[in-house]
Amino acid sequence: MARLGGGRTDSGLVTLDEAAADAVSRVQPVSGTMKLPLAEADGHVLADAVIAPLDLPPFANSAVDGYAVRFADLAPGAATRLPVLGRTMAGEPSALLEQGAWRIFTGAPVPEGADTIVMQEDAVAGDGAVMLPAGIRRGANLRLAGEDVARGHEVLPAGRRLRPQDLGLLAALGLGEVTVRRRPRVALFSTGDELTEPGRPLGPGAIYDANRAMLRAMLARAGAEVVDLGILRDEAKDLEQQLRDASAGSDLVITSGGVSVGEADHVRDAVLACGTLDLWRVAIKPGKPIAIGSVAGTPFVGLPGNPVAVFVGFAFVARPLLARLAGEAYVPPRAHPIRLGFAHARKPGRREFLRVSLEQGVDGSVVARRHPGEGAGSLASLAQSDGLIVLAEDVARVEAGDSAPFLPYAELL
Template identity: 90%
Template sequence: MARLGGGRSDSGLLTLDEAAADAVSRVHPVAGMLELPLAEADGHVLAQALIAPRDLPPFANSAVDGYAVRFADLTTGAATRLPVLGRTMAGEAPAVLEQGAWRIFTGAPVPEGADTIVMQEDVVAENGAVALPAGIKRGANLRLAGEDVARRQEVLPVGRRLRPQDLGLLAALGLVEVTVRRRPRVALFSTGDELAEPGQTLGPGAIYDANRAMLRGMLLRAGAEVVDLGILRDEARGLEQRLREAATDCDLVLTSGGVSVGEADHVRDAVLACGTLDLWRVAIKPGKPIAIGSVTGTPFIGLPGNPVAVFVGFAFVAGPLLARLAGEAYRPPRAWPVRLGFAYARKPGRREFLRVSLEQGVDGAVVARRHPGEGAGSLASLAQSDGLVVLAEDVGQVDAGDSAPFLPYAELF
């Protein structure tokens, strides 16, 4: 089970970078490794660097259908006519070429002695011979052994979250298993007497629990194993007991709602009864209040109740912490500049995330259009947009036509 490091209390307004760095510094990667077959390894984090056990490709082979020749046999500045002495298909043993040309197909091993491949479209074949054009370059269309990956080369670093293309590379190297870290187990629940499970009949003043469904999806995409604890009611003693139980066999406890100082916000008191708690005020919009602490030594994160604040808080604070728990070499999401299709004025001081959709302008440039749903409770604004325009802390006003950094949702999850 992951354990929380030493904490600190900060009553000031933290920047987002400070909050994320503080959160990450409190945890260590989970213990435990697994040997998984490649078919089950997608999305897992490498526990050790992978070293190539062999060259890739393992032998020199042809990149095209054509004819293998010795460059020394070609006439400089003029066409060359050579007899065709044999042929090799993919999967056959390599031949030996001492003179002439050799018919060869894509992926077939190059005959010993040959050093150049001429594409079949560039030759004229007739009467058992081929006419080769002038200007052929030595080594053309030849894939050398180890050209892609050399034996003993590090091909994937420790901490890499495996992707389909990574698995393809490992399969090409002949590997059948890979050593990965255990996935972090995350206990997830929502709090609030007003919440109901989707599918239930709503009572007076009730709403369906959307945050848990969203957080579950984000956790799964981040490579976590989710322990869904459902909805917890605003009752102090019950909350404390459930928190203790969740912390027993999980690496992180994650909640949404109930961490402020309201009369019915009992999560704060329940956490303090069995652990530690810092309630940050982070200089972001939306999502200023974020709680981090521990429950009997297990890391705890309490996100706000508004869905957009939950989304932002998870993406930029909980996400990096979870990557650290997973042993992943974390890469911050990459933004690129887009042209704004709107004006926006605000008071500087917080990093703000605006939900936008992209479209192509009349001049072909990408333009960001702001979603009309501005509130932190607007789930539609998340579902109907392409990503977030980021306004730095010192930016007060932007105008249509200005450039601003854009973070696509695909960079976050």
């Protein structure tokens, strides 16, 4: 089980970067590896670097359908007529070419002695011979052995979260299985007497638990094994024991709701009763009340109750912590500058995330339009937008036409 180190409690706001770095610094990657077939390895984290066991491609082959020739046999500055001596298709053994031309197809091994491939579209064949145009470049359309990957070279580093293209590369190298890290086990629950499980009748004053559904999916996309503990009620006497139970056998505990300062927000007190609270309030909007600490020695992240704040808090605090637990070589989300189609004024001091949709402007360039649902409780604003505009802590105002950093949701999920 992963453990947090010694903590600190900060009564003031900490910056988002400080909060994320502090959380990451307190955990170590989980132990344990396993071998998986490639068909099951997508999204898992490589335990060891992969060294190419062979050249890729393993032999010189043709990039096109055409004719293999020796460049020295082509007349300089003029067309050349050569006899066609044979043919090789993909999957057939290589041949020997001492002179003349050899009919060849895409992917077929190049005959020994040939060093140039002429595309069939540029050649005129007939009567057992082929006319080749002038101006052919030496080595044209020839794929050399090892030009993509050289045997013995590292092709994927340890800590890489495997993607479909990575699996394709491993398959091309003939690897049927790969050694990956164990996935972090995350205990997840929501708190709130007002919450109802989706699919059940909704009582007076009740709302459906949307946060847990969103977090389950975000955790799964981040490569976690999710233990869904459902909805816990705001009963102070029960929460401490429930937190202890959740920590047993888990590498991380994540909750939603109950970490603010309301009379019914008991998660914070329950954490302090059975663990530590290292950070509590973060200088971001939305999502200021984020609790980071430990419960019975297991890392703990308490996210706010508002859905947009949950999304932001997970993406920028819990996600890098989870990557560290997973042993992932994590790359923070990369923002791209984009032109704003709106003005916005605010009080500086917190990093703010604005939900926007991308549209094509009148001049053909892409413009970010702010979603009308501005509240931290607006799930529609997340579902109906394309990403987040990031306003740094010292920014007081932006105008339409200004450029601002944009984070597409694809960078966060």
